[in-house]
Amino acid sequence: MTGDHKKGYLYIFLTGLFFSIEVIGFKQVFRLYHLAPEIAAFYGVSISFHFVSPFFLAKKVNRARLLRTIQSDGLILLIGTSLNSIGILLYYYGLRISDLGPSALLIKMTVLYNVLLGVLLLGDRLRSFEVFGILLAIIGIVVISSLQGQIQFSSAVIMLISAFFFASQSYLIKRYIPKIDGICFAYLRLGILTLIFACYIISQNSWHEIPIPVALSLGLFSLFGFFLGRAFFFEAHNHLPISKLNAILLIEPVVLLFIGILFLGEAVSVQKFFGTFLIIGGLYLLIFHKQKSKNLSNQTK
Known part of the structure; x- marks a missing residue:
């Protein structure tokens, strides 16, 4: 393992x-x-944007640095963030009406979408073992989606659609940005998301004030996820291939x-763990077999 890889894993x-x-923070706010x-x-996003x-x-x-990022990567930033904004709203809608575990699991289908985008748009080829991994993941989706009382079928569909919009930004970054300034990208993304959500609220006439402690809590949780989490994730693109990024995030x-x-009192069931095993197992098979195939092809060159 190289020092570059160690930095990426960190x-x-x-x-x-x-x-x-x-x-976890947003789930608790939705519950209360x-x-x-x-x-x-x-x-x-707006409060965290003002924080930083x-x-x-x-x-x-x-x-x-901000100006350089806008000049070099501004178009990809705008397109990717606009697609992400749709994914975020869909994800929060699904998270609000479903248990934490199944919701977090289904959103990781970004792994599958990244592979499919590679096949459709980058000319990647799927082998039989990788198809088997995809089938396992799909069966796991069906199992998780049918959890009575823990996730609604409509919520499962929303999560799967949301995952596609999240996957789109990683695809755009890997395709068009050879080296990304992660922290600047995350900050500018916060600003764009603030404008998009404000315009959406105005168009829907759904604006209302919320208690200050709740607003500050949302800002703090967004500071962790939307800024720090995204900054490190974007920066990791400079150090690891997309397959390794996805493999570790499946944890x-x-x-x-x-x-x-x-801690949240969600139900325990064999069906939940079985579906989790199928999805995680299928996606790991897909990722590690693809990575192994790439390594073998590199050795034969």
Whole structure:
């Protein structure tokens, strides 16, 4: 393992940690206050954006970094973030009406979408073993989606659609940005998301004020997930191939599954663990076999 890979693995570990804090925090807010997804998302990203703005705007060197990122990667940032905003609203809607564990598990189908995008748009080829992994994951989706009382079928569909919009940004980064400035990308993404959610709320006439402690809590959770988690995730793209990024992040939904059971009182069932095993197992087969195939092809060159 090279030093570059070690740095990438550290970034992904921190990504999973900060993502988990955000998801758990937002889930608790939805349970206690029943906020609309767009309201929760807007307060979260806008407050976290204001939290970190002084760091970027006070120093000339940081302002210059922002300008370089906009000039070199602005179009991809705008397209990817716009697609992400749809995924975020869908994900929060599904998270609001479903248990934490199944929701976190289904959103990781971004792994499958990244592979399929590679096949459809980058000319990658699927082997029989990889097809088997995809089938296992799909069966796991069916099992998880039929969990009575823990996740609604409509919520499962929403999560799967949401995962596609999340996967799109990683695909765009790997395709068009050879080296990304992760922290600047994450900050600019916060600003764009704030504008998008504000415009959506105005168009839907759904704006309303929420208690200050709740707003600050959403801002703090978003600071962990939308800023720190995303900054490390974007930076990890510079150090690891997409397959390894996804493989390590698959640990996150398993951790959230147990947190939901142990601390949030979510139900324990054989069906939940069986579906988890199928999805995680199928995606690991897909990732590791693809990585092994790439290594073998490189050795034969």
